[in-house]
Amino acid sequence: MYCIRCGLQLPDDAKSCSRCGTPVPGMAPPQSGLPWAILACVCCCPATGIVAIVYALKSAELFKQQKWEEARKAAAKSVRWSWISVHTAIVLTLAYMVYGVILLYRQLDQFDQLMK
Ligand SMILES: [Zn+2]
Incomplete structure (x- = not known):
């Protein structure tokens, strides 16, 4: 699994990128309005x-x-x-x-x- 923003490889259970903080997609939908x-x-x-x-x-x-x-x-x-x-x-x-x-x-x- 890779960060969608910076491309850093992340562990499969990561909830957000450890480098840039981008939430990992699929974990939580965008805040629904x-x-x-x-x-x-x-x-x-x-x-x-x-x-x-x-x-x-x-x-x-x-x-x-x-x-x-x-x-x-x-x-x-x-x-x-x-x-x-x-x-x-x-x-x-x-x-x-x-x-x-x-x-x-x-x-x-x-x-x-x-x-x-
Ligand atoms: Zn990142």
């Missing part, structure tokens, strides 16, 4: 959450095909899109709150004018 992707899709922003889910599924598929490096990249993209979903949701929520406050003030203004 799928739970986060689904959560992001349901709770935050469906449009960007879907992208995260697609990448998470693609990562699992690439991992099965033993394309470790591509699987890792797809997983990383999935996690990134999950974060984009969270940020989008936060921005939208804040925007709604600001909009709500503006509406409230307008209503109060009108109310004041009615009372005069």
Whole structure:
């Protein structure tokens, strides 16, 4: 067994490369972003959450095909899109709150004018 990054020969039971620290493929799948992707899709922003889910599924598929490096990249993209979903949701929520406050003030203004 050889390290995929630096090519160092590793013992068969090695979990990571002793020289460069690269995890040995096949021991653990890349950190799946799928739970986060689904959560992001349901709770935050469906449009960007879907992208995260697609990448998470693609990562699992690439991992099965033993394309470790591509699987890792797809997983990383999935996690990134999950974060984009969270940020989008936060921005939208804040925007709604600001909009709500503006509406409230307008209503109060009108109310004041009615009372005069
Ligand atoms: Zn290595």
